[in-house]
Every structure is written in C-alpha cells, then in structure tokens.
Amino acid sequence: MGQLRHVTIDGRRTSLRLEAEYWSALDEIGELERFPLPALCRFISQRYPQGSLAAGVRVFVVSYFGALARDAQAGDAPRPAEA
Numbered sequence: 669m670g671q672l673r674h675v676t677i678d679g680r681r682t683s684l685r686l687e688a689e690y691w692s693a694l695d696e697i698g699e700l701e702r703f704p705l706p707a708l709c710r711f712i713s714q715r716y717p718q719g720s721l722a723a724g725v726r727v728f729v730v731s732y733f734g735a736l737a738r739d740a741q742a743g744d745a746p747r748p749a750e751a
Contacts, residue, residue, distance in 0.1 A: 670722075677710045684709070684721055693729045 670685040686694075698708050709721065716724030 675709045676706050677713060682709075682721060684725070686722055686725060690725060690729055693733065694725065697729070697732055 670687045671691055672683055672685045673691065675682050675684055694705065694708060697703070698705055701708070703711070709725070712724045712728045713721050716727055
C-alpha cells in the first residue's frame, strides 16, 4: 500500500496515496525543476485532467524520466559524474 500525503492545490487540500518510489521521484523532479510539490501537483493535474491525480502523477513520473533517459542517450542532457 502507498504512503498518504496531503497536498494543497489551488487552495484545496487533496489526499494523494502513492508508493514511496513515486514520492521520491516527485521530490527529485521538484528539486531538479525548482517546483514546490503543490505547484508540481497542480501542473500534473492540469496536464492529465481525465483521471485521478495519483494516476496522472505515475504517468508524469514515468514520462519525465523516460524523456530524461532519451535525452541523455542522445547526448542532449548532462550525465552524472562517474564515481
């Protein structure tokens, strides 16, 4: 079962249950894009209005990191430093 968090979107408090990996991914995207979690969730809810917010978040996270991987493979994105 997922972790429950409360997010305020446009002044409305919403409960969102996601697996820990999706919360970590959302936090990472927020840091990379400099978006606070509520703003990121608002963006996702506007981009994927047809389903639940949780489903939209899952699609967004997979799409985001998929695009990042494709860009890195094509040489368009900075690669992490090798240890």
